[in-house]
Amino acid sequence: MGPVVVFTLLTYVCMKSLRSPHVGVIGYYGFALLQPEWNWRWSLPPGFQYQKFIAASTLIGFLVVGFQGNQFVGIVARSSLAIGGFLALAFISAASSIEPDATAFYMDNLWKIVLMAVLGIRLIDSPGKVLALMWVLVLAQGYNAYQINLEYFEDGHSSYAYRNFGDKGDNNVYSILTVPLIACSLSLALYAERGWQKAVAATIALLQVHEIMLFESRGCMLGCLPMLAVFVWLMPKTRRTVTVLAAMLIMGAILAGPPVVEEFASAFAEEGERDSSAEGRFGLWQAGFEITKDYPVLGVGPYAGQYLVPAYFPGGLDQHAKGLHNLFFEISTGCGLPALVCYLAFFAYPAIACYGTAQATNADRWHRCASLAVVPGLVGYWTSSMFSSGALSESSYACAVVGVCATAIGGRMLEEARAEYDGT
Structure with missing residues (x-):
C-alpha cells in the first residue's frame, strides 16, 4: 500500500499544482513532514527525490497562472x-x-x-x-x-x-x-x-x-x-x-x-552537577561566539563552523568537528x-x-x-x-x-x- 498511496498522492499534487500552484506548496510541506521515504522505506525507491518534483511543478504552475497570489x-x-x-x-x-x-x-x-x-x-x-x-x-x-x-x-x-x-x-x-x-x-x-x-x-x-x-x-x-x-x-x-x-x-x-x-x-542543575551534555553547551556557545567574532561578515561557510569548534572550545577538543548545538x-x-x-x-x-x-x-x-x-x-x-x-x-x-x-x-x-x- 505504501507505493500506491504515496505515488498516487504525489501524482495528484504535481498535476494539480500545474493549475493551482498553492496545492504544490501545501503538498510539499505535507510530504516533508510526513516523510514517506522513512515511514514506507521498505517499499519506496531509495533516495527518491519527491520534493524536487513538487517544487518543479509548483514553480511551473506559478509561471503558468501568471504570478498570481499575494501582491x-x-x-x-x-x-x-x-x-x-x-x-x-x-x-x-x-x-x-x-x-x-x-x-x-x-x-x-x-x-x-x-x-x-x-x-x-x-x-x-x-x-x-x-x-x-x-x-x-x-x-x-x-x-x-x-x-x-x-x-x-x-x-x-x-x-x-x-x-x-x-x-x-x-x-x-x-x-x-x-x-x-x-x-x-x-x-x-x-x-x-x-x-x-x-x-x-x-x-x-x-x-x-x-x-x-x-x-x-x-x-x-x-x-x-x-x-x-x-x-x-x-x-x-x-x-x-x-x-x-x-x-x-x-x-x-x-x-x-x-x-x-x-x-x-x-x-x-548547579554547576558541577550538570552532565557532560549540558555542561558542554556553554563551551560550544563560547566557541561559537569567538568564531563569529573572528569571521563576522560571511563566516567560514554554511555548516562549516563546526569544524573550527575543536580549536576554539575552551581547553580544546580531540575531535575533527563538533556541532555548535545552537x-x-x-x-x-x-x-x-x-x-x-x-x-x-x-x-x-x-x-x-x-x-x-x-x-x-x-x-x-x-x-x-x-x-x-x-x-x-x-x-x-x-x-x-x-x-x-x-x-x-x-x-x-x-x-x-x-x-x-x-x-x-x-x-x-x-x-x-x-x-x-x-x-x-
Whole structure:
C-alpha cells in the first residue's frame, strides 16, 4: 500500500499544482513532514527525490497562472527579501567555505526550503488556503507523533531518544521540528469549526507533547514553557477554552513519568552537577561566539563552523568537528552576522504582525487561529534552538509562511471592506 498511496498522492499534487500552484506548496510541506521515504522505506525507491518534483511543478504552475497570489508589497515583500537575502549571503559564503562538502550538503537542502517558503508567501492567498496548510502540517507530523507514541505503548520504551526518527536529525532536531506544530495543533483545537476537528487537533497536540517527553530533549522541554506561556497569554479566555487547555495540561502531566521529570530537572542543575551534555553547551556557545567574532561578515561557510569548534572550545577538543548545538551560532559562524539578521527578520516580521491579531476580538476567526499558532510557535522554536539547530527543518518556515500570508490576506480583506463601505 505504501507505493500506491504515496505515488498516487504525489501524482495528484504535481498535476494539480500545474493549475493551482498553492496545492504544490501545501503538498510539499505535507510530504516533508510526513516523510514517506522513512515511514514506507521498505517499499519506496531509495533516495527518491519527491520534493524536487513538487517544487518543479509548483514553480511551473506559478509561471503558468501568471504570478498570481499575494501582491509583492508590505510584509510579503519584506519577508521575501529577508529570506532571499539570507540565502544569497549563504551562497556567497559557500564560495569560500573551509569545508566544501559539508556546505554543499547544507545548501542543497537550504535553497529548496527557501524557494518553497517564498512561493508559499505568494501563493497562499485566501483564508481557506491558510487553514488547509495548517491542517496538513498538523496531520502530517501528527501521524509520525502517533507512530512514536505507538512504539512506546507497545514496547514500553522509545528507541528514538537514542536514534534518529527519519532523516530530519537526532532526537533534539526532530523535537525542534515538532515544537512550532504543537502551537498549530493547540490553536486548531480552540478555533476549529466542528467538534470532531477540535478533538483531532487536541489529540495530536497531546501526542506531540508526549513525543518530546519520549525523546528526552531538555532544550525542547524548556522551549515548550515560553511557548505555552505565550499561548495562554494570547488565547481567548472563555470558560470553554480554559477548560479545554486545563484538561490537556492535566493529561500531559499524567503522561510525564518520573524519568521525564528527572531529565527535565537536570537542565536546572548547579554547576558541577550538570552532565557532560549540558555542561558542554556553554563551551560550544563560547566557541561559537569567538568564531563569529573572528569571521563576522560571511563566516567560514554554511555548516562549516563546526569544524573550527575543536580549536576554539575552551581547553580544546580531540575531535575533527563538533556541532555548535545552537541555531544562531550555526548561522553566524557559517554565513556571518548579516545573514543571521536576515534570517531572524524573516521570522520576526510575522511574529510581530500576528501578536496584535491574536488578541483582537474583532479579527476574523481564521485570522486569530493562524496568529495564535504563529506567535507561540515561533517563540518555542527560537527558545528550543538555543540548544540545537533546526535550520533545515521545514516546520518553522511553514509557520512563518502562515503568519505572513494571514497578515497579508487580513490586510487586503480589511482594505476591501473599507472600500466597499466608502462606496456605499
